[in-house]
């Protein structure tokens with residue numbers, strides 16, 4: 069459905085944000101996971117034809133998007149990370165305005181706007197100015213505008229940032245409801261969102277795709293190798309077969325997760341491996357590579 073080939077982007081100040089990114093994605097919900105500054109937004113903006121890469125090409129449903137961006141725009145829904153300033157227009161009027169800009173005929177967009185206001189739980193505030201909305205409401209508005217025109221490719225840059233747990237759950241419901249027969253790319257550093265929603269994840273670290281695979285397949289090699297302990301294992305004791313993955317707190321008490329072929333210490337308990345473990349292991353590997361270069 070979407071094929072990227074050698075996408076490379078260097079900004080004017082010399083930052084090499086994307087390094088020969090190649091990906092092949094089929095329909096469904098796909099997670100793009102990476103730390104701050106990894107290049108996720110750069111890739112999302114490129115896919116949305118908002119900035120051109122220096123090299124590379126990409127095609128959606130066989131159509132070359134760089135040669136024919138208008139073709140893609142008609143099939144695209146995009147939720148940017150930041151919207152900037154909202155005009156002082158009501159939610160419904162702004163959606164109508166965006167529908168016109170997308171080239172949708174009134175007969176098509178009027179019922180769709182009603183449906184999307186309902187879906188994103190904004191019907192009751194449709195007459196209120198978007199500029200006066202709370203962060204969560206603005207995010208839901210962003211999702212509604214991205215879904216206008218029933219796009220086949222939906223790109224969402226950090227869609228759950230700034231949402232409270234109830235809003236986040238509502239967004240998950242919306243995404244699951246619309247995801248059939250579409251390609252939804254969800255860019256985030258919130259691993260849990262990807263684990264909850266996506267069957268496939270691409271990991272982007274320092275501008276490079278380091279993994280792109282089925283989520284279960286990525287986690288499988290870690291099974292029976294992730295341990296939890298409330299005693300600190302110094303990093304210095306990490307080795308090829310043993311890596312401290314993460315530290316988290318429960319009721320103010322710390323707990324470490326350790327990747328190891330064998331029980332790393334007497335009190336360690338074997339736990340179910342998850343995507344966050346895989347992601348931290350990958351970040352650790354990349355950091356090691358960086359040090360040894």
Ligand SMILES: Nc1ncnc2c1ncn2[C@@H]1O[C@H](COP(=O)(O)OP(=O)(O)OP(=O)(O)O)[C@@H](O)[C@H]1O
Nearest residue numbers: 079081083085102103104105106107108109110111
């Ligand atoms: N317009 C720009 N000019 C120069 N450098 C930029 C520009 N936009 C992004 N960068 C740099 O490119 C790199 C990748 O940034 P990008 O915003 O794509 O990462 P990200 O993974 O989306 O990060 P975050 O999760 O923090 O939003 C960073 O080093 C960033 O500072």
